Structures are given as C-alpha cells and as structure tokens.
Amino acid sequence: MNDIPFDIVGFDLDGTLLDTHRDLGEAVNHALELGGYDRVPVEQIESLIGGGAKIMLKKALDDAGGVTEEEFRPLYKALLAYYAEHNAVHSRPYDGAIAMLDGLAERGIKMAVVTNKFESFATDILTKLDLASYFETIIGGDTMGKGRSKPQPDPIFEAIRRCGGGPCVFIGDSTYDMAAARAANVPVVAAAYGYCDRPAHELGADIVIESLYEFIPALQNMPALQKN
Structure with a gap:
C-alpha cells in the first residue's frame, strides 16, 4: 500500500x-595543481558544489584570481578526465x-x-x-x-x-x-x-x-x- x-x-x-565532496574536491584540486594554483581545502569544497563541474572549477579559479577562457579550457578537461577515473573512491x-x-x-x-x-x-x-x-x-x-x-x-x-x-x-x-x-x-x-x-x-x-x-x-x- x-x-x-x-x-x-x-x-x-x-x-x-x-x-561526493571528497572525490569532487580531488578532481578540482588536480586541475588547480596542473594550473599552478593552490589546492582548495576539503572543508571549502562543499561550497563549490551545485551547478556542475564547470561552475565548480570556475568558482575555485575565480577565488584564486580568475583565468581566461583559453586558460580555463585545458584545466576543465583535466578535471573531467581525472573525475572519470576517480569518481567513486570516497x-x-x-x-x-x-x-x-x-x-x-x-x-x-x-x-x-x-x-x-x-x-x-x-x-x-x-x-x-x-x-x-x-x-x-x-x-x-x-x-x-x-x-x-x-x-x-x-x-x-x-x-x-x-x-x-x-x-x-x-x-x-x-x-x-x-x-x-x-x-x-x-x-x-x-x-x-x-x-x-x-x-x-x-x-x-x-x-x-x-x-x-x-x-x-x-x-x-x-x-x-x-x-x-
């Protein structure tokens, strides 16, 4: 009934x-490190989540000072590639x-x-x-x-x-x-x-x-x- x-x-x-915040955070930090940026602390990851991976990474990069679209594109691709392989670790x-x-x-x-x-x-x-x-x-x-x-x-x-x-x-x-x-x-x-x-x-x-x-x-x- x-x-x-x-x-x-x-x-x-x-x-x-x-x-999912730990796996998402690792993917974001992988991209940030490739771009030469500091990692986002785990406790801040949750505030980035909601609008999808692109918005999440953009927020993190904006907090770090921002990037051009040309600089953003390869970092976003790197995030997606990393997350595809590590999306259910934690x-x-x-x-x-x-x-x-x-x-x-x-x-x-x-x-x-x-x-x-x-x-x-x-x-x-x-x-x-x-x-x-x-x-x-x-x-x-x-x-x-x-x-x-x-x-x-x-x-x-x-x-x-x-x-x-x-x-x-x-x-x-x-x-x-x-x-x-x-x-x-x-x-x-x-x-x-x-x-x-x-x-x-x-x-x-x-x-x-x-x-x-x-x-x-x-x-x-x-x-x-x-x-x-």
Missing part, C-alpha cells in the same frame, strides 16, 4: 543522495539512503535522479555503488542540451515523462534544485544535511529534513500539489 501522495520522487545527487550514500530507497520501492513509487553532473558520471557512480537499479531514469546536466539543466525545469519535466506521469516531489540541497522544482510546479524538500548554498531553511522548500531517515515520514505528511 502506498501511503505517500506521490507517484514519482526526483532526487538531486551530490549532497542529497550521495556525499563517494557514498548518506545515512538512511538505502532504507529510504527500499521503502519507496516497496510502495511502488518510481524514482529518478536529476543532477547537474554529467549523465555518464552520474550513471557510472550509481552503478559502482549498486544504486542505479532503483531509478527509472538518470538525467544529467547534459541530458537535455545546453541551457536546459537545473535551475531550468526541463529535466524535472523529462523525469516525470519518463516515469509515466503522475504527482511528483523533488528533493535537493541547493538553490538550483529549489528553482527547478518551483518552475516545474512540484513540491520540494530541502536536504539540510547536504551542501546547501544558503541556509536550508532559507531555500524556500516546502519541508526541510535533517537526514534521509526523515524523508518518507515527511512525504507522508505532504499534499500532492499537482497532477502531471
């Missing part, structure tokens, strides 16, 4: 389902993630990942962590084409379509996630334990949770705001 008023749950990946599901995914699956709820990480990276990491089979679809920042990743609603609309339609709720940890969900007119949950780019209670979510153990109980108390 499904005691949740949604047919579909959409998940952001980094900072929502998975703690990355792990957050506490409560497996039990939560099992609970949703038992209720017959379809699940999708909507991330600004490249689709190939997201699929690879989830496969390595034995999580890919939970999801009907994995939509990355490059899946929909240029200019159509979060904070645009397009990937959420596509996730709903691929999951067969019905009431959907989204969970994420950043302003990108909140804006995409609001533009798609779906309820949204903020993951306060993630890499929030502003205080979780200021993100404008319908509900804020402190861990994934709280997610299903939170959904049980949310109204389905839209039929798609």
